[in-house]
Every structure is written in C-alpha cells, then in structure tokens.
Amino acid sequence: MTGALPVALAAEGVTVTTLVPGYPSVLEALEQHASLRDMPNWFGGPARLLRGRAGLLDLLVLDAPHLYARPGNPYVGPDGRDWPDNAQRFGALARTAADLAMSGEADILHLHDWQAGLAAAYLHQDRGSTPVVTTIHNLAFQGIFPAGALTELRLTPNLFTMDGIEYHGAISMLKAGIFYANAITTVSPGYAQEIATPEGGMGLDGLLRARGSRVTGILNGIDTSAWSPERDPMIDHRFDVAHLQARAANKASLQKYFGLAPDPSAPLCAVISRLTWQKGLDVLLEAVPDLLRNGMQLAVLGSGEPVMQAGFAAEAGGHPGRISCQFGYDEALAHRMQAGADIVLVPSRFEPCGLTQLCALRYGAIPLVARTGGLADTVIDANAAALAAGVATGFQFFPVTRAALSLALHRAASLWQNQPVWRKMQENAMRTDVSWAAPARAYAELFRSVAER
Numbered sequence: 001m002t003g004a005l006p007v008a009l010a011a012e013g014v015t016v017t018t019l020v021p022g023y024p025s026v027l028e029a030l031e032q033h034a035s036l037r038d039m040p041n042w043f044g045g046p047a048r049l050l051r052g053r054a055g056l057l058d059l060l061v062l063d064a065p066h067l068y069a070r071p072g073n074p075y076v077g078p079d080g081r082d083w084p085d086n087a088q089r090f091g092a093l094a095r096t097a098a099d100l101a102m103s104g105e106a107d108i109l110h111l112h113d114w115q116a117g118l119a120a121a122y123l124h125q126d127r128g129s130t131p132v133v134t135t136i137h138n139l140a141f142q143g144i145f146p147a148g149a150l151t152e153l154r155l156t157p158n159l160f161t162m163d164g165i166e167y168h169g170a171i172s173m174l175k176a177g178i179f180y181a182n183a184i185t186t187v188s189p190g191y192a193q194e195i196a197t198p199e200g201g202m203g204l205d206g207l208l209r210a211r212g213s214r215v216t217g218i219l220n221g222i223d224t225s226a227w228s229p230e231r232d233p234m235i236d237h238r239f240d241v242a243h244l245q246a247r248a249a250n251k252a253s254l255q256k257y258f259g260l261a262p263d264p265s266a267p268l269c270a271v272i273s274r275l276t277w278q279k280g281l282d283v284l285l286e287a288v289p290d291l292l293r294n295g296m297q298l299a300v301l302g303s304g305e306p307v308m309q310a311g312f313a314a315e316a317g318g319h320p321g322r323i324s325c326q327f328g329y330d331e332a333l334a335h336r337m338q339a340g341a342d343i344v345l346v347p348s349r350f351e352p353c354g355l356t357q358l359c360a361l362r363y364g365a366i367p368l369v370a371r372t373g374g375l376a377d378t379v380i381d382a383n384a385a386a387l388a389a390g391v392a393t394g395f396q397f398f399p400v401t402r403a404a405l406s407l408a409l410h411r412a413a414s415l416w417q418n419q420p421v422w423r424k425m426q427e428n429a430m431r432t433d434v435s436w437a438a439p440a441r442a443y444a445e446l447f448r449s450v451a452e453r
C-alpha cells in the first residue's frame with residue numbers, strides 16, 4: 001500500500017513523502033539521497049535521517065544501523081520470534097515521524113499499523129496540531145510492550161492510562177494510533193464493521209466503537225501495472241479479457257511445473273498464501289477429500305506454520321498428480337499461478353482486505369473465498385440472482401468449516417461444467433476495477449476533510 005498509494009494520490013493532487021526504517025533493502029534502493037539530520041543517540045545508537053527517491057517514491061529513511069541493519073524479516077528474527085528490541089525499533093520510527101510533524105513538515109500524518117502508532121501519542125504529548133489518520137491493516141498485530149519501556153520510549157507517564165496508550169497493564173502502540181487519531185481507516189468496509197464487534201475486535205472493539213464514525217473502511221487496490229496479464233513478463237503466455245484462450249497454455253505449464261496430471265478438464269485450484277490459522281488452510285486440509293471427489297487439482301505455494309506445511313506435504317505425497325506444493329515465497333510463481341489456475345482458494349477466518357483475490361480477479365482465476373472482511377466486499381458470489389444478472393465473479397462460503405467449503409467447491413465444480421457461464425464469470429472478474437484509482441480518491445477526500453476539520 002505504501003508503495004502504490006502515493007503514486008495514485010499524486011493524481012489527486014496529494015503529495016506523499018514516506019518515512020520508512022532503513023532496512024538494508026531500503027538503503028540499497030535509495031537513489032540520490034542527502035542526509036537531513038544527525039541524531040547521535042537515537043534510541044540506543046547513532047542515526048541519520050536521509051531523504052531520497054526509490055523508483056516513483058519520495059522517501060525519508062531512518063538510517064539507524066543498531067535498529068535495522070539486520071538480514072531477513074523486518075519484524076521477526078531467524079527464530080521466528082519478534083525482534084527483542086521492537087519497542088525501540090518502532091518507537092524510534094514513530095518519534096521521528098512526530099518530530100517531522102512538529103517541525104511543520106506535513107499537513108497530515110498518515111500512520112500505518114502498530115509500527116507507526118506511537119507517533120500519534122508523541123504528537124499529543126508535544127501538543128502538536130498536525131491531523132493524524134491511522135490505517136489498520138490487520139488488527140491481530142497490536143505492538144504490545146511492557147509498561148517498563150515507557151521511559152526508554154520517551155513517553156510521559158500521564159499517557160499511560162486507559163484513555164491513552166495503556167492496554168491491560170501494557171503499552172499498545174496500535175491503541176495509541178487509534179486513540180489519538182483524527183480519523184481511522186481499515187482496508188475494507190466489511191472489516192471496519194467486523195472490528196467494532198466483540199467477535200472481530202481483538203480486544204479493541206470497545207475503543208473502535210467509541211471512535212464511532214471516525215472509523216471507516218476504504219478498500220485496497222493492487223498495483224495494476226505489476227499485476228497485468230497483458231504485459232506481465234513473469235508469465236509464459238500473456239492474455240487479456242478478449243483472448244482468454246491463452247490461459248490454457250499457462251495452465252498446462254503450471255501443471256507441468258507442479259507435476260500435476262496434464263488434464264485440461266480438471267479444475268486447477270491454487271493457494272498462494274501465508275500458511276497460518278488466519279488463512280483457514282487447516283480447513284482446506286480437512287476438505288481435501290471433497291476437492292478430489294469433485295475432480296479438482298490443487299497447487300499450493302506458501303510458507304508459514306511447520307504443522308500446516310507438513311499437512312500439505314503429506315496430502316501431496318498421498319495424491320501424486322492431483323496435489324502438489326512448493327514452500328517458500330516466490331513472486332514469479334505467484335504470477336504464473338494466477339495466470340494458469342482456474343480457481344484461487346482464500347478460505348480465511350478473517351481477512352482485512354486480501355490481495356490474492358484481487359490479483360485473481362485481474363487474471364481471470366475465479367476466487368473462491370470465505371465471506372469475511374475484504375473478501376466479502378470484493379467477490380460477487382455466483383448465486384442464482386448474480387448468475388441471472390450476469391454479474392458473478394466468484395464463490396463465497398461461510399462459516400469457515402469443512403461443510404461450507406465443500407459445498408462451495410461442489411458449486412464451483414458444477415459451474416465449471418458450463419463453460420460459457422464460467423467464461424462470463426472470468427470476463428466479469430477481469431473487468432472489476434481493482435486499481436488504486438478509486439481508493440486514492442477516497443483517501444484524498446478523507447485527508448481534505450480531516451485537514452479542514
């Protein structure tokens with residue numbers, strides 16, 4: 001989002017400068033930069049604030065080697081646990097953002113998730129007046145740290161109350177971002193409603209309800225220049241909505257790559273996902289017999305929980321030619337799967353927006369999704385009314401159980417038999433606007449209304 005939205009916002013007359021941690025890959029990508037300021041002791045070590053460009057983005061980079069110069073994942077160490085100094089790492093980032101706002105460098109401060117949330121608290125502490133918009137990408141990650149970190153984070157104790165940053169005796173960075181913001185967005189309207197309920201609120205629903213109409217949902221887009229079946233350099237055979245037949249060759253090469261039977265008539269289902277509880281893939285594992293009974297094939301690309309990985313590996317071993325997996329993160333393969341699969345499965349238990357189904361729509365791979373959050377907002381279920389109106393783009397099921405998923409798989413397999421209808425669904429899917437244009441308009445409008453208030 002922070003890569004694509006600024007570019008789309010430029011078309012709306014909004015200029016964005018993005019502050020990011022100086023991860024090794026960020027510093028590598030930074031072009032023609034200059035050092036704006038030196039901070040000799042910034043949360044435990046020396047730091048510099050750099051200004052430069054990376055591609056189409058204007059960046060401010062917090063170059064603090066003691067906090068960010070490490071290989072691998074930005075949030076967790078090689079052992080899969082949170083980096084032990086995450087409070088300092090993101091406290092430093094947030095404090096830098098608040099300093100920039102305090103020096104009058106921004107009309108609006110737009111914060112993303114818990115990693116930036118504390119900036120709203122610092123600004124409040126400094127009596128700053130820059131309006132703050134906080135975007136919640138996933139409420140499951142809240143940035144909770146022991147109260148003992150308060151001094152080190154340079155926070156005054158009076159903020160440590162229920163009406164502030166305190167959360168069950170600890171500091172919550174996401175709560176800070178929600179509590180002190182002038183407006184809060186999440187990445188789909190459906191998720192905005194769900195997080196205001198006890199079932200979906202992950203302990204913050206009370207606060208979100210209290211923030212009332214300041215909480216809204218704006219759907220994410222995808223980068224339609226990178227995700228474009230007409231031009232995609234990563235796929236074997238390019239296509240567009242008028243030349244869908246090229247998908248057959250992509251399907252054949254995908255079947256070959258995954259070692260699946262080269263059968264054009266078997267609906268090829270794909271999963272491209274983190275393998276975690278959120279994504280509901282344990283339920284898909286339960287439903288494998290139903291998938292096979294419907295004559296479908298399954299190709300899985302993912303990484304995550306070892307137990308789930310083992311589960312898919314076992315199914316692949318037990319059903320050669322029908323089920324196959326590749327574990328790891330592979331951007332190019334994800335593109336090839338979107339271009340060749342008939343169905344993309346997203347059985348998430350909750351999904352703030354979901355990008356996989358948006359890519360699937362764009363590539364004419366029919367999304368079969370759980371009716372939750374952004375999935376419910378972006379896929380039109382092929383029920384009788386939608387089929388009669390000729391507007392269906394995929395399949396929805398609920399609740400996230402084997403029975404409901406199996407029923408949806410069966411519905412998909414039945415409709416697959418009617419290729420003209422299937423083709424129409426693919427065309428509808430590919431014509432869906434999944435770009436950042438409409439979301440950028442909505443953000444520009446929100447920024448203007450918040451600035452005027």
Ligand code: ADP
Nearest residue numbers: 272273274301302328329330331334354355356
């Ligand atoms: P989340 O951010 O919760 O993981 P999203 O659907 O919002 O889920 O975004 C994840 C994006 O990364 C999607 O576009 C998905 O297809 C892609 N992705 C997930 N796992 C992999 C993987 N192993 N290899 C390549 N792309 C992946």
